[in-house]
Amino acid sequence: MNKKQIVSAIRDLEPIPEVALQIMEMSRDPDVAIQDVATLASHDTAITANTLRVVNSAYYGLKRKIDSVKEAVILLGIDTIVQLVFMQAASVNLKREMLGYNLMEGDLWKHSAASAILANQIAENVGYDEINLIFTAALLKDMGKVVLNQHVAAAIEDIDNLVHKLGYDYLEAEKEVLGLDHAELGSLIAKQWHFSPQMIRIICDHHLTGGRGIEHDDTCIVHLADAVCSMMGIGTGSDGMAYGFADEVLQRFNYAENGLDQIIMEYGQKREEIDALIDSFLMS
Amino acid sequence: MFADTGVPAFLEAAGAFGLSPGQAKVVVAGGGQMPGQSGESDIGGRNSLALEGLMTDRGWHPHHRSVGGKLNRTLKLEIASGKNRIQIPGQTMEEI
Numbered sequence: 001m002n003k004k005q006i007v008s009a010i011r012d013l014e015p016i017p018e019v020a021l022q023i024m025e026m027s028r029d030p031d032v033a034i035q036d037v038a039t040l041a042s043h044d045t046a047i048t049a050n051t052l053r054v055v056n057s058a059y060y061g062l063k064r065k066i067d068s069v070k071e072a073v074i075l076l077g078i079d080t081i082v083q084l085v086f087m088q089a090a091s092v093n094l095k096r097e098m099l100g101y102n103l104m105e106g107d108l109w110k111h112s113a114a115s116a117i118l119a120n121q122i123a124e125n126v127g128y129d130e131i132n133l134i135f136t137a138a139l140l141k142d143m144g145k146v147v148l149n150q151h152v153a154a155a156i157e158d159i160d161n162l163v164h165k166l167g168y169d170y171l172e173a174e175k176e177v178l179g180l181d182h183a184e185l186g187s188l189i190a191k192q193w194h195f196s197p198q199m200i201r202i203i204c205d206h207h208l209t210g211g212r213g214i215e216h217d218d219t220c221i222v223h224l225a226d227a228v229c230s231m232m233g234i235g236t237g238s239d240g241m242a243y244g245f246a247d248e249v250l251q252r253f254n255y256a257e258n259g260l261d262q263i264i265m266e267y268g269q270k271r272e273e274i275d276a277l278i279d280s281f282l283m284s
Numbered sequence: 285m286f287a288d289t290g291v292p293a294f295l296e297a298a299g300a301f302g303l304s305p306g307q308a309k310v311v312v313a314g315g316g317q318m319p320g321q322s323g324e325s326d327i328g329g330r331n332s333l334a335l336e337g338l339m340t341d342r343g344w345h346p347h348h349r350s351v352g353g354k355l356n357r358t359l360k361l362e363i364a365s366g367k368n369r370i371q372i373p374g375q376t377m378e379e380i
Binding site: 250 | 316318320324325327355
């Protein structure tokens with residue numbers, strides 16, 4: 001199996017609907033009209049149905065039943081609707097079982113969704129504006145694993161040998177054995193799905209391997225969220241702790257003094273509600 | 285909740301059910317860290333240290349430890365037999 005053949009399997013994924021990309025693009029305009037977002041979202045029946053299902057779930061605790069996307073946008077805001085749309089679209093691929101990474105059904109979804117929610121939390125804490133971009137990048141950063149999974153499974157002994165006996169970073173081991181790693185593959189998926197160059201870059205560099213991407217706040221936030229989710233053991237597979245952590249990211253965001261503890265505690269206070277939200281996508 | 289608050293709460297709850305150190309088999313697993321975590325950011329290492337101190341102070345002595353390293357672990361407890369199993373990626377399951 002060569003790199004070209006692996007990349008060609010991207011077509012087997014369920015792509016992110018064009019409507020989702022358009023809604024995200026609209027959300028970047030501070031003057032966007034709620035009606036326009038609601039009208040666009042309503043054009044996609046799956047997006048409409050799922051948005052209403054989640055909006056009416058216990059997580060949001062709304063006092064009355066919401067029957068239209070417009071009402072949902074008014075009550076929860078455009079950012080929340082964008083995030084729900086991408087969660088639904090991404091969950092289709094991410095909730096699969098991936099035994100190459102020792103991930104049971106739903107594990108990668110839980111890790112990805114928790115990373116996205118945590119990245120949102122960190123972005124708000126450090127005053128980073130482009131919340132939807134950060135959320136979506138964190139949500140989609142491991143999409144490459146969905147495609148690479150079967151190849152990792154076939155080469156697991158070689159990869160394990162490099163990681164556990166020779167001290168390789170998991171990403172480096174994937175690259176050495178398979179010719180490309182899940183982050184690079186994820187960026188190729190994002191490119192095929194017409195995401196922005198910024199999104200493609202964040203996904204490609206989210207492990208900050210060799211310091212690549214360390215100069216960008218967006219990539220550092222996604223890296224930190226991903227690492228903290230692994231430290232908390234949320235949806236971690238056999239590769240969980242086998243990636244480098246860039247300690248300097250904590251200094252960059254003034255988290256140096258007990259910062260990781262603060263991030264984990266803040267997330268932990270909402271953990272039950274977040275888990276319920278994430279799990280609700282496993283049932284759809 | 286981290287080891288410094290979670291372990292005392294857990295031992296207190298266990299004590300309320302009448303459990304004393306001599307009646308229990310204690311297995312400690314976890315405390316790993318990603319390459320690059322050190323000092324303040326080494327939560328796994330700090331948790332391991334805190335746990336050992338807190339347990340020793342209260343007379344609890346682990347029968348088995350599988351801690352540290354750049355590893356994540358899955359700990360399984362079989363209620364019926366009391367057997368513990370620890371799974372580390374790339375290694376065979378350890379039965380205790």
